[in-house]
Amino acid sequence: xxxxxxxxxxxxxxxxxxxxxxxxxxxxxxxxxxxxxxxxxxxxxxxxxxxxxxxxxxxxxxxxxxxxxxxxxxxxxxxxxxxxxxxxxxxxxxxxxxxxxxxxxxxxxxxxxxxxxxxxxxxxxxxxxxxxxxxxxxxxxxxxxxxxxxxxxxxxxxxxxxxxxxxxxxxxxxxxxxxxxxxxxxxxxxxxxxxxxxxxxxxxxxxxxxxxxxxxxxxxxxxxxxxxxxxxxxxxxxxxxxxxxxxxxxxxxxxxxxxxxxxxxxxxxxxxxxxxxxxxxxxxxxxxxxxxxxxxxxxxxxxxxxxxxxxxxxxxxxxxxxxxxxxxxxxxxxxxx
Numbered sequence: 138x139x140x141x142x143x144x145x146x147x148x149x150x151x152x153x154x155x156x157x158x159x160x161x162x163x164x165x166x167x168x169x170x171x172x173x174x175x176x177x178x179x180x181x182x183x184x185x186x187x188x189x190x191x192x193x194x195x196x197x198x199x200x201x202x203x204x205x206x207x208x209x210x211x212x213x214x215x216x217x218x219x220x221x222x223x224x225x226x227x228x229x230x231x232x233x234x235x236x237x238x239x240x241x242x243x244x245x246x247x248x249x250x251x252x253x254x255x256x257x258x259x260x261x262x263x264x265x266x267x268x269x270x271x272x273x274x275x276x277x278x279x280x281x282x283x284x285x286x287x288x289x290x291x292x293x294x295x296x297x298x299x300x301x302x303x304x305x306x307x308x309x310x311x312x313x314x315x316x317x318x319x320x321x322x323x324x325x326x327x328x329x330x331x332x333x334x335x336x337x338x339x340x341x342x343x344x345x346x347x348x349x350x351x352x353x354x355x356x357x358x359x360x361x362x363x364x365x366x367x368x369x370x371x372x373x374x375x376x377x378x379x380x381x382x383x384x385x386x387x388x389x390x391x392x393x394x395x396x397x398x399x400x401x402x403x404x405x406x407x408x409x410x411x412x413x414x415x416x417x418x419x420x421x422x423x424x425x426x427x428x429x430x431x432x433x434x435x436x437x438x439x440x441x442x443x444x445x446x447x448x449x450x451x452x453x454x455x456x457x458x459x460x461x462x463x464x465x466x467x468x469x470x471x472x473x474x
Contacts, residue, residue: 140268143264144186145183147186148186150260151178151256151260152175152181153175155182155256156171177236180230180231181223184223184226184227184230185224185227185253185257188223188226189216189220189257192219193219193261193265194268196208196212196215212261213258216261217257217258219257220250220253220254220257221250223253224250228242231245301319302323304319304358305319305320308357323354325350337379337443337446337447338378339377340375340377341369341408344378345367345408347381347383347384348384348387351387351388355395359391359395359401362398362399362400362402363395363402363404364402366403366406368405368406369407376415378415378467379440379443379447379469382440382443382444382467383406385436385437385439386406386440386467387404389419389436389437390419390463393421393423393424394421394422394424395421395423398424402421405418405419405420405421406418406419414469415468416467417467418464418467419465419466422461422463423461424460425461425462425463426458426463428458440454440467441454444467444469448469451470
């Protein structure tokens with residue numbers, strides 16, 4: 138429920154409470170009288186409640202909630218002042234609408250304040266505490282999500298790094314020249330990724346450059362067994378994607394479709410847009426895999442978690458593990474989340 142829907146519900150509850158305190162629900166009260174009293178109660182409640190709903194958050198922010206000894210006295214003063222102003226406005230509306238005569242203005246203001254101040258103080262303090270707890274909970278969820286995202290990203294990078302270092306180690310004695318080239322490419326790749334530690338999103342062009350460097354590193358290891366093609370002619374300018382997301386998909390194809398096969402295979406990277414959304418697909422001609430059996434620590438499972446952390450339900454990761462045409466597709470918003 139949104140903030141203003143909650144305020145409207147609270148205002149309605151306050152109006153009912155006022156009628157109850159004033160004895161409006163006693164047996165024998167005519168329905169017409171009850172409806173009139175309820176309408177007047179709703180008028181006062183909305184006049185007072187709207188003023189307080191706007192003023193109290195401002196006062197709390199100005200005082201620095203939980204960090205100032207003056208915050209609660211300031212909120213109480215605001216509740217009293219807002220109730221008085223709201224009561225004056227509500228009574229003025231009743232006079233203008235000729236519900237009550239002008240000569241009864243002062244009497245109505247005095248009578249309404251006696252009940253409204255009590256209701257406003259009780260409900261206002263309760264609502265302030267509730268909204269503050271909601272803000273604290275939301276902040277805690279945000280910090281937890283950021284911590285989880287950082288943890289997921291830190292698990293992705295060593296996974297790639299260790300695989301690459303193993304490849305270099307395998308070439309050091311047999312082919313030092315290739316090992317040297319692979320080390321240079323790895324340094325360039327890690328420099329590009331480490332430059333983006335401050336944000337989970339990177340420009341799509343930078344991500345594709347990382348992918349090309351990664352594939353060239355692996356071509357040193359696999360030679361002609363690894364064939365690849367990147368088609369991104371229709372990629373939107375300035376598009377941003379999760380850091381190392383496409384590289385994770387490509388690494389998955391190399392690991393399961395290229396490495397175990399003597400004949401190797403082909404990896405195809407396709408980037409397209411549809412209705413303002415970015416679609417990145419990585420396809421290979423390997424043996425395929427069972428998408429329902431991915432363990433929690435698998436690269437694709439980690440990537441799905443990262444997408445959820447960054448975009449929520451606005452991004453999807455689709456897996457088609459058919460033999461000979463395995464494809465993993467990421468679809469995400471074109472704008473920054």
